[in-house]
Amino acid sequence: xxxxxxxxxLGKDRPGIVAKVSASLAALGCNIEDCSQxxxxxxxxxxxxxxxxxxxxxxxxxxxxxxxxxxxGLTARVxxxxxxxxxxxxxASFPFVVxxxxxxxxxMIAALSGAMAELSCNINNFRAIVRCDRKREEMVxxxxxxxxxxxxxxxxxxxxxxxxxxxxxxxxxxxxAIFEATNKI
Amino acid sequence: xxxxxEVLSTLEMIKSENLDLRTxxxxxxxxxxxxxxxxxxxxxxxxxxxxLASQLVGICDEVGEKYGVPVVNKRIxxxxxxxxxxxxxxxxMVEIARVLDRAAKEVGVDFxxxxxxxxxxxxxxxxxxxxxxxxxxxxxxxxxCSSVNVASTRAGINMDAVWLMGKTIKRTAEMTAAxxxxxxxxxxxxxxxxxxxxxxxxxxxxxxxxxxxxxxxxSGPGVINQAILxxxxxxxxxxxxxxxxxxxxxxxxxxxxxxxxGREVAQRxxxxxxxxxxxxxxxxxxxxSVGEIFQSLGLARIGVPGSTAVLAMVNDAVKxxxxxxxxxxxxxxxxxxxxxxxxxxxxxxxxxxxxxEKLEAMTSVCSVGLxxxxxxxxxxxxxxxxxxxxxxxxxxxxxKTTAARLIPVPGKKAGDKAVFGGLLGEAVIMPVRxxxxxxxxxxxxxxxxxxxxxxTN
Numbered sequence: 317x318x319x320x321x322x323x324x325x326l327g328k329d330r331p332g333i334v335a336k337v338s339a340s341l342a343a344l345g346c347n348i349e350d351c352s353q354x355x356x357x358x359x360x361x362x363x364x365x366x367x368x369x370x371x372x373x374x375x376x377x378x379x380x381x382x383x384x385x386x387x388x389g390l391t392a393r394v395x396x397x398x399x400x401x402x403x404x405x406x407x408a409s410f411p412f413v414v415x416x417x418x419x420x421x422x423x424m425i426a427a428l429s430g431a432m433a434e435l436s437c438n439i440n441n442f443r444a445i446v447r448c449d450r451k452r453e454e455m456v457x458x459x460x461x462x463x464x465x466x467x468x469x470x471x472x473x474x475x476x477x478x479x480x481x482x483x484x485x486x487x488x489x490x491x492x493a494i495f496e497a498t499n500k501i
Numbered sequence: 502x503x504x505x506x507e508v509l510s511t512l513e514m515i516k517s518e519n520l521d522l523r524t525x526x527x528x529x530x531x532x533x534x535x536x537x538x539x540x541x542x543x544x545x546x547x548x549x550x551x552x553l554a555s556q557l558v559g560i561c562d563e564v565g566e567k568y569g570v571p572v573v574n575k576r577i578x579x580x581x582x583x584x585x586x587x588x589x590x591x592x593x594m595v596e597i598a599r600v601l602d603r604a605a606k607e608v609g610v611d612f613x614x615x616x617x618x619x620x621x622x623x624x625x626x627x628x629x630x631x632x633x634x635x636x637x638x639x640x641x642x643x644x645x646c647s648s649v650n651v652a653s654t655r656a657g658i659n660m661d662a663v664w665l666m667g668k669t670i671k672r673t674a675e676m677t678a679a680x681x682x683x684x685x686x687x688x689x690x691x692x693x694x695x696x697x698x699x700x701x702x703x704x705x706x707x708x709x710x711x712x713x714x715x716x717x718x719x720s721g722p723g724v725i726n727q728a729i730l731x732x733x734x735x736x737x738x739x740x741x742x743x744x745x746x747x748x749x750x751x752x753x754x755x756x757x758x759x760x761x762x763g764r765e766v767a768q769r770x771x772x773x774x775x776x777x778x779x780x781x782x783x784x785x786x787x788x789x790s791v792g793e794i795f796q797s798l799g800l801a802r803i804g805v806p807g808s809t810a811v812l813a814m815v816n817d818a819v820k821x822x823x824x825x826x827x828x829x830x831x832x833x834x835x836x837x838x839x840x841x842x843x844x845x846x847x848x849x850x851x852x853x854x855x856x857x858e859k860l861e862a863m864t865s866v867c868s869v870g871l872x873x874x875x876x877x878x879x880x881x882x883x884x885x886x887x888x889x890x891x892x893x894x895x896x897x898x899x900x901k902t903t904a905a906r907l908i909p910v911p912g913k914k915a916g917d918k919a920v921f922g923g924l925l926g927e928a929v930i931m932p933v934r935x936x937x938x939x940x941x942x943x944x945x946x947x948x949x950x951x952x953x954x955x956x957t958n
Contacts, residue, residue: 413503413508415508415512440502441502443505445505456505456509458503458505458508460502460503469566469567470566486516488512488516488569489569490567490568490569491567491568492503493568493761494511494568494569494570494758494761495503495507495508495511497754497757497758497760497761498507498510498511498514498754498757498758499503499507499510499511499754
């Protein structure tokens with residue numbers, strides 16, 4: 317069976333990064349099965365799931381990629397993908413969106429995500445945005461989560477509201493269908 | 502994955518722009534409750550309403566919590582009592598009214614509509630009994646609403662009914678004089694009444710509707726207004742066509758909210774899902790005004806020249822947006838201009854920008870009619886009938902719904918303030934020109950025949 321590897325790449329964003337990474341992988345005989353990239357402020361980050369068709373060792377693949385990418389100031393890390401690679405999130409869950417608005421404070425995101433983790437909510441997507449279009453600067457956080465079917469929505473809301481009070485935040489928890497309905501045709 | 506803009510714009514609509522689900526209305530058919538004995542009929546309708554509606558409020562609140570959109574009002578609409586209660590006389594109709602009111606309180610809804618009669622072509626026995634009972638029924642109940650359809654494009658205008666309703670409105674006002682004629686705020690006279698309106702006071706469940714059905718009323722004048730203001734800030738030279746497009750798209754988004762929540766409530770209640778009524782229905786809260794939309798579109802105040810054109814544009818854009826959002830748009834769907842329920846409209850009337858005649862002109866292009874209009878208490882039944890007849894003619898000829906919810910406030914005159922409270926708001930009493938000059942026309946009675954527009958076969 318062809319081994320799957322996980323490659324993560326970090327570095328300062330500029331044109332050509334994906335081209336360089338994918339060319340390096342092709343030279344190693346690795347096929348890109350899936351990937352996701354994002355740009356946060358000036359930094360580039362990407363994850364690639366690759367199939368190691370020439371059965372090279374993980375160390376060899378990582379060494380070769382680092383040699384290619386270091387010259388451009390990019391860091392790379394390779395590890396084997398776990399065999400039972402399916403998500404550990406239970407299938408019986410519901411998609412919700414948690415948003416908070418308020419001052420940016422150290423520990424706030426840890427407290428919010430901690431409250432969600434205690435209830436086994438998986439965060440599928442998360443970002444934080446600074447809004448300067450208001451009278452005061454505000455941080456908005458958006459968590460797209462899977463709420464396990466066994467967890468009561470009211471319980472999640474109460475836990476998040478406890479955190480919100482501590483950090484002077486407004487918090488909303490809404491099923492993602494409302495965002496689908498108002499934004500997607 | 503949603504973009505930042507998608508999440509934030511939806512949140513803004515709900516948190517800052519007063520988007521809510523204005524009403525979820527459960528329609529309950531009472532035809533299977535028909536009985537010869539009044540007490541038996543009352544018992545059957547009470548038990549059926551409670552059986553079907555006992556979970557309505559709780560489920561609406563749960564679904565509202567799930568999506569973060571408040572369901573402000575939960576209501577019930579029943580089959581027209583004049584039809585299902587046809588064997589009964591006026592005093593028994595009053596008792597039926599009390600039973601409906603008691604059922605509404607039992608299940609926790611804020612209004613029950615359907616104390617109604619459809620008399621556009623003539624009166625049946627039950628119709629006369631119900632109309633005779635209306636003043637007392639509205640005086641002795643709190644949550645009951647009543648409507649009478651006196652005209653349609655297919656039938657014409659029943660002028661006997663128009664005059665009778667002029668007299669009924671006067672008596673209703675007198676019987677609730679201590680509260681500025683509040684009973685009249687729960688009574689509407691219609692032309693071409695839709696049978697699936699979720700809003701009060703016109704809601705009833707028409708014949709041909711299912712045994713139980715959920716109809717949803719969405720609103721959102723604040724959302725529309727903010728969308729217009731944002732567009733104008735981004736482009737100060739934006740044209741009316743582009744503004745119309747903005748209104749249409751915003752109306753589409755608002756309607757989708759209503760459909761999402763309405764379908765889930767219907768599914769949980771095991772009722773049919775009926776329609777979404779996308780009507781811009783204002784409340785007396787700040788930022789929830791239809792009148793402000795007129796100013797955002799460039800008029801000094803609602804009522805100045807250009808108001809009818811603005812309303813035509815807004816009403817049409819709202820309908821187009823709603824029609825794209827859902828295949829099940831119904832009810833009134835458009836823009837309301839209720840004088841007392843909208844802070845901005847009430848102020849425009851008080852300051853002399855908006856008069857009764859201009860309101861009447863505007864009803865030719867809005868989705869309802871003369872709504873929550875406070876008039877001098879001395880206004881005669883014939884003059885009230887004349888105002889109603891004008892409104893019915895607009896509806897009949899233009900194949901649209903029009904309505905009149907007129908409140909002659911006992912003991913008060915033009916310029917005085919009438920206070921109805923809550924969502925019904927308060928308003929300055931508007932003058933009526935030429936009181937008494939239509940009595941000879943009104944007293945003739947009969948049927949104004951259906952217009953040639955009705956010959957569509």
